[in-house]
Amino acid sequence: MQTTFTPEQLKDPGIARSNEILRSCVHCGFCTATCPTYQVLGDELDSPRGRIYLIKNMLETGRPADEKTVKHIDRCLSCLACMTTCPSGVHYMHLVDHARAHIEKTYKRPLMDRVLRGVLARIIPYPGRFRLALLAAKIGRPFARLMPDARLRAMLEMAPKAIPPVSRNDDPQVFPAVGERRMRVALMTGCAQKALNTDINDATIRLLTRLGCEVVVAKGAGCCGALTHHMGKEGLAHGSAAVNIRAWMAEKQQHGLDAIVINTSGCGTTVKDYGHMFRNDPALAGDAKTVAELARDVSELLAKIGLPEGPPKGMRVAYHAACSLQHGQQIKTAPKDLLKRAGFQVVEPADSHLCCGSAGTYNLLQPTISQELKARKVATLEAKAPQVIAAGNIGCMMQIGSGTSIPVVHTVELLDWATGGPKPKALQG
Numbered sequence: 396m397q398t399t400f401t402p403e404q405l406k407d408p409g410i411a412r413s414n415e416i417l418r419s420c421v422h423c424g425f426c427t428a429t430c431p432t433y434q435v436l437g438d439e440l441d442s443p444r445g446r447i448y449l450i451k452n453m454l455e456t457g458r459p460a461d462e463k464t465v466k467h468i469d470r471c472l473s474c475l476a477c478m479t480t481c482p483s484g485v486h487y488m489h490l491v492d493h494a495r496a497h498i499e500k501t502y503k504r505p506l507m508d509r510v511l512r513g514v515l516a517r518i519i520p521y522p523g524r525f526r527l528a529l530l531a532a533k534i535g536r537p538f539a540r541l542m543p544d545a546r547l548r549a550m551l552e553m554a555p556k557a558i559p560p561v562s563r564n565d566d567p568q569v570f571p572a573v574g575e576r577r578m579r580v581a582l583m584t585g586c587a588q589k590a591l592n593t594d595i596n597d598a599t600i601r602l603l604t605r606l607g608c609e610v611v612v613a614k615g616a617g618c619c620g621a622l623t624h625h626m627g628k629e630g631l632a633h634g635s636a637a638v639n640i641r642a643w644m645a646e647k648q649q650h651g652l653d654a655i656v657i658n659t660s661g662c663g664t665t666v667k668d669y670g671h672m673f674r675n676d677p678a679l680a681g682d683a684k685t686v687a688e689l690a691r692d693v694s695e696l697l698a699k700i701g702l703p704e705g706p707p708k709g710m711r712v713a714y715h716a717a718c719s720l721q722h723g724q725q726i727k728t729a730p731k732d733l734l735k736r737a738g739f740q741v742v743e744p745a746d747s748h749l750c751c752g753s754a755g756t757y758n759l760l761q762p763t764i765s766q767e768l769k770a771r772k773v774a775t776l777e778a779k780a781p782q783v784i785a786a787g788n789i790g791c792m793m794q795i796g797s798g799t800s801i802p803v804v805h806t807v808e809l810l811d812w813a814t815g816g817p818k819p820k821a822l823q824g
Contacts, residue, residue, distance in 0.1 A: 396417050396419075396420040396421070396422065396447075396451070397418075398417050398418055398451065399455055400414050400454075400455060404455075404457065408674070408675050409493050410454060412489055412493065413450070413489070413490055413493050413494075416485055416486050416487070416489060416490045417447065417450075417451050417490070419483050419484060419486075420444075420447055420483060420485045421483050422444065423482065423483070424442075424444055425480050425481060425482060426442060426443035426444055426476075426477035426480050426481055426485075426487075427439075427443070427444060429476040429477060429479070429480045429748055429749070430442045430443055430476060430477055431472060431474060431476070431749050431750045431752075432470050432471065432472065432764060433445075434749070435764055435767050435768065436470070436764070440463075440467045441467055441470050441471075443471075443485075443487055445467065446467055446468060446471060446491065446494075447485075447487070447490065449463075449464045449467055449468070450464075450468070450490060450491070450493075450494040452464075453494065453497065454493075454494070454497065458501075459501035459502060460494075460497060460498040460501050464494075464498070465498055465502055465504075468491065468494055468495060468498060469760070469761065470761060470764065471491055472718070472750050472752070472754040472757055472768075473488065473491060473625055473754060473757075474718035474722060474749075474750040474754060475487065475488055475664075475718060475722035475723050476718065476722050476748055476750070479721070479722045479748070488723070489671065492624065492625075492627075495625065495626065495627030496627045496629045497627075498627050499626070499627030499628055500627075507544065511546055511547075511759075512626055512760070515622070515626070515756050515759065515760075516622065516623045516626060516628055519586065519587050519622055520586045520587075520617070520618035520620075520623065520635060521586065521618070522587070522589040522590045525586070525587060525590040526558060526561075526590045529553075529554050529555065529558050529590060529591075530554075530558060532550060532551050532553060532554035533554040533555075533556075533558070535551050536551045536552060538551070539551040539552050545762045546759060546760060546762060548762070549758060549759050549762035549765075550759055552797070553758070553759065553793070553797075555591060555793070558590070559590075559592065559593045559594070560593070561589075561593070562589070562593035562596065562597055564593075564596055564597050564600055565584045565593070565612065566612065567613060567614035567615075568611075568612055569609065569611045569612075570600050570603075570604050570609065570610040570611075570612075571604065572604055572607045572608055572609045572610075573604050573605050573607070574607060575607060576607060576608075577607035577608060577700065578607065578608045578653040578654065578700070579608070579609045579650065579651055579652055579653055580603065580608050580609070580610055580652065580653055580654045580655065580656045580691075580696070581610075581611050581613050581616070581652050581654075581655045581656065582596065582599060582600065582603070582610050582611070582656050582658075583616060583619065583639075583655060583656065583657045583659075583662060583666070584596050584612055584616070585618070585619070585658075585662055585789075586617060586618035586622075587622075587789060587790075588658075588659055588789045591789055591793060592789060592792070592805075594805075594808060594819065594820055595659075595789065595805045595807065595808065596658065598805065598807050598808045598810075598811040598816060598819075599656070599658050599693055599807050599811075601816045602697075602807060602810055602811040602814060602816065603656065603693075605811075605814060605815060605816075606697070606700050606701075606702070606814075607700070608700070610656075611646060611650070611652075613642045613643055613645070613646045614642060614645075615638060615641065615642035615645075616638070616639050616642040616643060617635065617638060617639065618635045619635065619636065619639060619657075619662040619665045619666050620632035620633065620634075620635035620636040620639075620665060621661050621662055621664070621665040621755060622755050622756055623635065624665060625754075625755050625756070626756065632672075633672065636665075636666075636672060636673070636683075637673075637679060639666070639669075639686070640669060640679055640682050640683050640686050641682075643655055643686050643689070644682045644685065644686065647685070647689075652689060653689075654689055654690075654691045654696055655686065655689045655690045655691065656691055656692075656693050656696055657690060657691065657692055657693065658692070658693040658787070658805065659787075659788055659789050659790075660692055660717045660719040660720035660723065660724065660726075660787050660788040661717070661719040661723075663690060663691075663692045663719065663720070663723075663724055664719040664720075664723030664724055666686065666687065667687050667690045667723075667724060668687065669683040669684075669687040669690075670684035670686075670687040670688070671687075692720060692724060692726055692729075692787065693787075693806075694720075694726060694729040694730040694733060694787060694806060694807075695724075695726055695729055697733055697810065698729040698732065698733065702736050702737060702810065702814070703814060704736050704737075704738075705736070705737045705738035705814070706738050707738050707740075708738040708739050708740075708813065710739050710740065710783065711739075711740045711742060711779075711781045711782050712734055712739045712740065712742070712781055712782070712783050712784070712785050712809065713743070713744060713776045713781035713783070713785070713801075714730060714731050714734065714741050714742070714743055714784075714785050714786075714806075715744070715747075715751065715772070715784055715785065715786040715791055716730075716747050716748070716786075717786055717787050717791045718750045718754070719788060720787050721748065730785070730787055731743070733806070733810055734785065734806065734810070737809065737810050737813035738813055739809060739813070742779040742781060743779075744772070744775035744776045744778065744779055745775045746771075746775055747775075749768070749771070750768055750772075751769055751772040751791050751794050751795055752764065752765035752767070752769045752772065752794060753765070753769075753788075753790035754790070755790060758790075758794055765794075769795070769797070770798065772794075772795060772798075773795060773798040773799045776795065776799065777799060777801065781801060782801070783801065783802045783803070783804060783809070783821075783822060784799070784801050784803045784804070785803075785805070785806045785809055786803065786806065787805065787806050787807075789805075792804070792805065802819075802821040802822050803821065804819045804821045804822065808821075
């Protein structure tokens with residue numbers, strides 16, 4: 396794709412990077428075949444190719460974002476299926492991230508949009524605040540239908556039936572390896588996950604220590620910054636990321652780290668991109684690159700360590716591939732291989748490359764499209780008649796779980812159970 400940025404514009408690192416990405420696009424349209432929003436809406440501007448044209452025009456002219464551009468960029472899930480499909484290697488993720496930051500800086504959203512996005516950015520990344528918000532939503536859920544805004548209804552309906560008690564395993568501490576220590580790893584405990592489902596981190600700690608890992612929860616580490624990053628709020632996102640970088644590097648320098656383990660794939664995609672996020676920051680560029688290189692999805696690490704082979708469990712598991720794992724991190728076979736090795740029968744739904752519609756805060760900010768994608772995903776999963784659905788991302792688990800009566804658990808919960816841990820609560824009764 397030909398671009399016409401001026402030499403002055405190209406002095407901006409963000410513009411320079413977007414120029415590289417735009418010039419690698421050859422207009423082929425392969426991306427439209429795997430774009431969930433294009434499949435639902437059928438609008439060229441709701442495909443990656445269409446959004447690329449909108450972004451190109453906005454950035455080249457240097458103009459503030461307009462309502463039309465914002466509408467179609469907001470509808471993007473950032474599922475990154477287009478990056479998996481693209482034969483030219485267009486790094487759409489960096490391009491749309493830049494576009495969102497430009498929108499945040501130059502476009503004044505309607506008041507309700509600003510309020511909702513501001514509330515989400517200041518609540519979800521903070522587990523204590525999020526717990527209080529979930530409690531309030533749980534109380535208000537019976538009145539959801541009275542809400543005039545679909546986004547407010549989605550927020551009330553998001554609240555789980557039960558909010559788990561705080562897990563003290565999420566506090567800064569060290570969990571010693573069982574037997575001989577093979578590795579020393581930091582566990583990213585996350586933010587929303589600590590309020591929505593504490594069993595995931597608990598299972599991860601049990602499983603990793605059982606396999607010879609010393610697991611540390613680093614003091615000061617918290618939200619990865621993904622939620623605010625995807626809303627274009629660079630300052631908040633980079634602030635969260637910088638805190639993590641300093642916390643993990645302090646742990647690495649003091650006691651050593653072989654990996655940073657992440658069991659929420661949406662977070663993993665962002666942490667693995669820290670090197671890019673801080674590439675122009677002389678104070679943090681080197682440490683950010685180191686942290687990004689240490690980051691591992693839990694399934695990625697388990698595949699390296701090796702899992703004991705288990706006898707057949709007689710349980711049919713439908714594996715849902717989170718977009719951030721299969722497209723963002725290109726990890727496709729490890730979770731399925733681990734489940735099979737542990738003794739589970741693994742099946743995959745049709746169109747497994749398509750998003751479930753969760754996508755961070757997307758299900759709250761774009762509920763109509765999200766609900767359609769959820770219905771499609773649940774239908775394909777249920778068609779496989781599984782006894783349980785496994786996924787590697789809390790957002791996907793909440794989204795799919797709200798649309799089916801089939802138990803939904805994290806992949807690591809099944810692997811923990813198969814190797815001596817307790818039966819996942821979702822399967823008890």
